[in-house]
Amino acid sequence: MSDRRTLNEGLVVASHGRHCVVESPDGVRRICHPRGKKSQAVVGDRVSWLSATPGQGEEGTIEKVLPRKNLFYRQDEIRTKSFAANLDQVLILVAAEPEFSASQLSRALIAAEAEHITPIIGLNKADLVDNFARAWGRLAPYRHMGYQVMPLSLKAEGTRDHALLLELLRGKNTLVLGPSGAGKSTLINLLVPGALAETREISQALNSGKHTTTSTSWYWVDAERHTGLIDSPGFQEFGLHHIDPAQLAAYMLDLKPHVAQCKFYNCTHLHEPGCGVMVAVSAEDRPDAISEQRYRIYGDLFAELSQSRY
Ligand SMILES: Nc1nc2c(ncn2[C@@H]2O[C@H](COP(=O)(O)OP(=O)(O)OP(=O)(O)O)[C@@H](O)[C@H]2O)c(=O)[nH]1
């Protein structure tokens, strides 16, 4: 008997450990299993999949992952990498409180720059006036280096933030990242009401009985399925193991323009004479000065990434 199953295309909308949920162009979702190492897919991947052989129910197998535009790397726990593919932008959500970590924020921005994904920073809880002002001040270096920083008040009555966010996201695939308590769930519930509860149920059903780890999930904001929102846990440990320390300064947009001034082409910007980066640190008379804190983050990351190479 010949195998008359046909190859289909689909989008990976969730990953639960070994298996994925693949959505067909008609919107039907089914569980698919990767055939081998080469067909290990992540959320956002376009894949070719085969419908199930008799006896396997409605499930399918992933035969091939189609070429990716980009792949967003980060590290959840030690050694556990997780990613999303084919992103247009990353919305990094922080809040007036709890106080955000500049180091975590910088790591997320570097990961995005390394894959040519546009980052946007959202600062939530504008209603907490004093803390908001402080957090807004702490974001000054990021505004100066050209990032869009959006003030948000996601819990407030009214539709202002909703409309602004819809405009920002329209027609794009956006990964939402943020530390615990920043308002990620609030944001997703605002844009895709009911989605999170549904995901939790599916995840529990798939992992019946087992400890359910939250996983990366894709949501459609619009009925036409043009605007994708990807929710991904794990902002705390942001591993950048894939980044070459020699490239680090190029991914930090406040350091980048100064690198060209360095005397040595392989300058590490840590101790070399004639370093263009070092002279710009805290050079308050200059509009393109690098803040002490950002330079410290650079030094810490450089050491961390250099160590993981050996
Ligand atoms: N004051 C204020 N509180 C907000 C705002 N938006 C969200 N919150 C509150 O902040 C808390 C955290 O919001 P969540 O949406 O659960 O945050 P999260 O990022 O999903 O956090 P995790 O579930 O821990 O990952 C909740 O108590 C929200 O009600 C806001 O604009 N202002």
Ligand SMILES: [Zn+2]
């Ligand atoms: Zn230098």
